Amino acid sequence: MTGAAIHLDDVNFAYPGGDPLHFSTTFEAGSFTGLIGPSGSGKTTLINLIAGFEEPASGHIIFDGVDAGVTEPADRPVTMVFQDNNLFAHLDVFTNIALGVSASLDLSGDDKARITTSMEETGLSGLGKRLPRELSGGQRQRVAIARALVRDRPVLLLDEPFAALGPALRRDMLRLVSNIHKQRAMTVILVSHDPADVKFAATHAAFMDAGRVIANRPVDALFSASDIPGLQGYLGT
Amino acid sequence: MQRLRTSGPKPAVLAGAVALGCIGLAVVTPMLALVAVAPAMPDLSADYLGFVWSITKFTLLQAGLSTALSVLAAIPLARALARQATFPGRRIVLRLLALPLALPALVVVLGLIEVWGRQGWISTIVQATGLAGPLNIYGLSGILIAHVFFNMALAARLLVASLEQIPPENWRLAAQLSFTSRHVFRHIEWPVIRSALPGIASLVFMLCIASFAVVLVLGGGPKATTLEVAIYQSLRFDFDPPRAVLLAALQLALCAGLFVLGGRMATDIAVMSGVGKPARRPDRFASRRTDALVIAAGLAFLALPMLAIFLSGVMAPFSVIVSQSVFWQALTTSLVLALTAASLALVMAWSLLAAQRTIMRRRTPSRAASAFMSCMQASGSLILVVPPVVIGAGWFVVLHRTGLANSAAPVIVAIVNALMALPFALRILRPAVVGQAQIHDRLCASLGLSGLQRWRLVDLPVLARSFALAFAFAAALSIGDLGAAALFGSADFVTLPLLLLQKMGSYRSVEAAGIALLLAGFCLFLIWLAERLKPGEQNS
Structure with missing residues (x-):
């Protein structure tokens, strides 16, 4: 099975009493995207929406042209690895x-x-x-x-599953995921706190800030870009 | 644009609705029956009203006095136990405090009579000294002794738990500032006790209002009868349903009022038993002697009746008891009832919790779903508002009208017992189910594990110990219950507590002692089993 393209079409969402989040972006079929951004920027919410653990208030989440609607998580073309309690x-x-x-x-x-x-x-x-x-x-x-x-499943979502591991072990795990991605051509989205991890394993990187996807580009293009508001501040460059 | 399959109806929610419906039916049917037999024009004669008033007054009086005495006695005992955190046998003393509520009330009453009765141990000593005549345990004084026996232990246990929550730094500070025991009480202990007291007192008051076996045996006559016992007597001896209705309405109003007032009531107590690691207090040496005295006195008060039950129990003529067919009938009935009631309580509790779990998964449930949730949550405490005797009285009327009194009695008693156990079962299961849901819900959702598959692969193995704990608790509660069974007792329907009551009433006290020991043994075995099964920490 090869990867599916994921398109978030004008997706709006808010936690009760929380700020509104707005997502509009496309993850290409077979890409491996690292999702970076400050904590609270909505990274985990974004993949929870894709996985179906949260329901958008409005907008569509579309897998290869098929609207997921209110499909149960188990019935989506998605599999997810959580931070813990897997x-x-x-x-x-x-x-x-x-x-x-x-x-x-x-x-x-x-x-x-x-x-x-x-x-x-x-x-x-x-x-x-x-x-x-x-x-x-x-x-x-x-x-x-x-x-x-x-x-x-065509889509693999990883919600910081290696955050608790040491650097060497984390590299091993990223290498494992990277190999799987190459062999199976799944669409992979990895939420990460560490841009180095993303550079190491991913083909694409998406930068999120304040509940929005600010940019989603090939890894090299994103990290060398100077036109992305907030990115330099986040990376500390 | 095509859409993926959407989810169908949720069987868990349906099961919850069915459980809720059954609970409602079990409680509402008898209420309607009571309303149906209520007199259109109540008897307003002075005699009648005076009688009802005196019963109501006594109900409140004995509950108020019992509560005050229990709490007053519990404070020094709890202080002493919290202060002396390390003496040998402390664990045993704390366990002993948990025993009274685990024992069937009727069994305890028998033990109290052995110690405090006219021919009891204390009377014998008092008479030997020539200071006073024999004691009389019947009437208010006996009821108070019994209620203090149950509730001082409960209150002390809760207070010890509160006192042990005090951070150890406080004790170090107290030592630095050279606080005396009086200062410690004023600045550290009393604020904690004061905040725990309203909850404890309202719980104890409620238990005393609803006390049945104690008042049935030790009370009597309009001067020492509570509403619960008067309802029973109206139905069983005078067969005066209209009066039972009036009394039931009063009892219901009383319980509902108290329930609303005592919103902070510590209903989770009876289940809670383990106490955390106590602090080693610097002031433990100075007060060692008084503490030892207080603890010894409390211990004697609690242990003597239990010792009496044991001693007279082991000397009972068991060969006579087991030769009576009514004993085997009672034993079988009690065991079947306990198993049925416990299973029923568990099924209801699980259905309610599984439905709530399913609904809670939606971040924004509809208004109907929210209302349904509240109903399910409230149904667990229904039995605290509508006392078992009131439900029993209603069913008694229904069964007599329909001529099913004999055949349906066991079923009704099992249902009432199950309803009595439901709050405890929910208390035990809810945290386990909620914790389990937090860990496993997303995983199960992503794997498509639901319904029976989830039950078999995840819920059952993870929750098995909690289920067993709740089951043992419910069974112990049912096996010792007298209130519901007494209303329906007959030659065809005898439980162990009912048989014990008969033996006590017909002055077969040696046989009674044997049955009491057996009953106590059953309950303690079940509670012991439950404690052993207490779910441990699970980490993944």
């Missing part, structure tokens, strides 16, 4: 991944093979029987990514 603590690694294939855990031999492959791809071979608490923080996020792989 796993069910009482289920082992294999089962946690298998839930991405079938919510009722009806697994064909083919499915099991896919799960094993995804575990190999994410460096989890042999850990299938482990419980989440027996894993390191990095391994837990690998399980979440392995599950995202078996779900095989």
